[in-house]
Every structure is written in C-alpha cells, then in structure tokens.
Amino acid sequence: MGPKNESHTNAMEGFEGSVAGLGLTDVIELNANNRFSGCISVRHDASTGLIFFRDGEVIHAEQEGIRGERAFYEIMQWPGGKFSLEPNVATTSRTIDRSWKFLLMEAHRLMDERRSGRQPAAGRGPTAPASGPGGTAMQRIRQIPGVAYAVLLGKDGVRAGDDSYEAETLAGQTAYLAMLGKRLGEIFQVGGVLAATVHGTEQHLLLLGSKTHDLSVLVKGDSQPGAVEVEIRKVVTARR
Numbered sequence: 001m002g003p004k005n006e007s008h009t010n011a012m013e014g015f016e017g018s019v020a021g022l023g024l025t026d027v028i029e030l031n032a033n034n035r036f037s038g039c040i041s042v043r044h045d046a047s048t049g050l051i052f053f054r055d056g057e058v059i060h061a062e063q064e065g066i067r068g069e070r071a072f073y074e075i076m077q078w079p080g081g082k083f084s085l086e087p088n089v090a091t092t093s094r095t096i097d098r099s100w101k102f103l104l105m106e107a108h109r110l111m112d113e114r115r116s117g118r119q120p121a122a123g124r125g126p127t128a129p130a131s132g133p134g135g136t137a138m139q140r141i142r143q144i145p146g147v148a149y150a151v152l153l154g155k156d157g158v159r160a161g162d163d164s165y166e167a168e169t170l171a172g173q174t175a176y177l178a179m180l181g182k183r184l185g186e187i188f189q190v191g192g193v194l195a196a197t198v199h200g201t202e203q204h205l206l207l208l209g210s211k212t213h214d215l216s217v218l219v220k221g222d223s224q225p226g227a228v229e230v231e232i233r234k235v236v237t238a239r240r
Contacts, residue, residue, distance in 0.1 A: 024075075025104055025107075025108075027085070028100060029100070031085075032101075035055050035056035036087070037053055038086050039051065039053070040085055041084045041086060042063075042078070042083045044078040047064055049075035050062050054090075058072065058100045058103055059091070067095050069095075073103075076111070098148070098149075141232055146222075146224070147223075148203060148220050150170075151170045151216050152216075153171055153175075153213060153214045155213070174216035177207050181207070194208070194209045194210075195208050197225050201221065202221045204218075205217070
C-alpha cells in the first residue's frame with residue numbers, strides 16, 4: 001500500500017509499542033508537541049496503517065486503500081496492535097488539513113458512539129455535509145488554510161447544526177469574548193462589537209458578528225488571522 005501512489009522515503013524503525021498499553025493517542029500528542037516529522041506505522045492483525053507528520057501536524061493517513069481523515073479514524077479505532085515510530089519517513093501526499101487536536105477529539109467521539117451502538121449524528125462526522133444556516137459556507141470556511149475549526153452561533157448562543165465537543169468548546173470561548181466585547185462597547189460608547197480578534201501564542205480567535213448570528217473561527221498559531229478573515233469574508237460575500 002502507499003508506494004505505488006506516494007513517494008515514501010524509508011529509514012530504520014524507531015521504538016515499538018502496544019496501541020492499547022502505551023497509548024497511540026499519547027504518542028500522537030507527544031509527537032505533535034515536539035513538532036515531529038515522520039511516520040507512525042500501526043499494525044493490527046493483518047492490517048497496517050500509516051500516520052504521517054510534518055512539523056508536528058498530521059498531514060496524511062492511509063490504510064487498506066483508505067486515505068485521509070477516514071483512514072486516521074479507522075486506525076484510531078483498532079482495539080489493539082503494535083506501532084513503530086519512523087522519524088525519517090516522508091510522504092508527498094497531504095490529505096489532512098485539520099489540527100491534530102481536532103483529529104484526536106473527533107476520533108474519541110467516534111469511538112464513544114461506536115461503543116454505545118449509536119450511528120454518528122448527521123453534520124458531525126468528518127465527511128457528513130454541514131447542516132443548518134450556512135451549511136455549505138461553513139464547510140468552505142473550515143477548509144480555508146489556517147482554520148483549525150469554525151462554528152456558527154445564533155445570538156442566543158445556540159450552535160447551528162454542530163454539537164461536536166470542539167464546537168461546544170469554541171462556543172464557550174465565543175460567548176465569553178462576545179460578553180467582553182459588549183462590555184467594552186458600553187465603556188467606549190461605540191455600541192455592539194461586530195468583530196474581534198484575539199492573538200495568542202498557540203492559536204488565535206476570530207469573532208465576526210451579524211444581526212442574527214456570530215461566526216467564531218479558531219485560527220492556527222502559525223497563520224495570520226487577518227489573512228484568514230479576508231478569505232472568510234470572500235466566502236460570505238460569495239453567498240449573497
């Protein structure tokens with residue numbers, strides 16, 4: 001698998017461990033924080049999965065002819081197996097653009113739903129169409145380079161068609177930011193704040209408001225919030 005379609009540079013294997021015992025999730029998080037570049041090869045029974053990193057971000061995954069996020073989630077749901085860390089293995093493919101934090105949260109959500117016997121809810125899975133106001137636009141916004149996640153909220157704080165854990169977390173941050181914006185607007189007598197940007201050392205937060213909804217966007221730390229906002233406004237304008 002892989003070499004027919006990708007250019008992989010092979011090297012000596014690093015350590016090996018048990019997915020169940022040592023925790024593949026912990027290894028992924030550790031590699032991400034250490035800005036690891038390379039590959040984790042995961043073996044379960046007769047199946048092999050590959051998860052590729054570049055500077056700490058998961059950029060590609062594949063197993064049994066499946067590629068991208070779907071392959072990543074399938075690998076994470078294996079009940080056991082062995083993994084090996086291969087620091088000098090690279091790929092020319094890039095099939096994943098979401099942050100590693102989102103990928104892990106989504107993988108655990110899918111595992112919880114599988115254990116409980118429930119089907120993934122519409123609009124929450126990685127390949128499901130977005131629902132609610134601005135569904136197609138939200139998909140396009142989340143695909144903008146630099147965007148880690150985005151959520152659309154009504155003025156009452158209710159999320160539009162997204163009840164994932166990451167959306168819930170981002171909605172809470174947005175509610176607090178909106179409250180601060182309202183307070184600052186009162187102090188400076190400028191009325192309601194329609195837009196705000198919070199620059200962070202690891203991530204940035206954008207808040208873009210309208211009369212009926214607030215759009216909250218989590219931006220990757222190595223991206224420029226201003227440039228991301230420009231692309232978002234292009235998407236919003238194109239819908240009118």
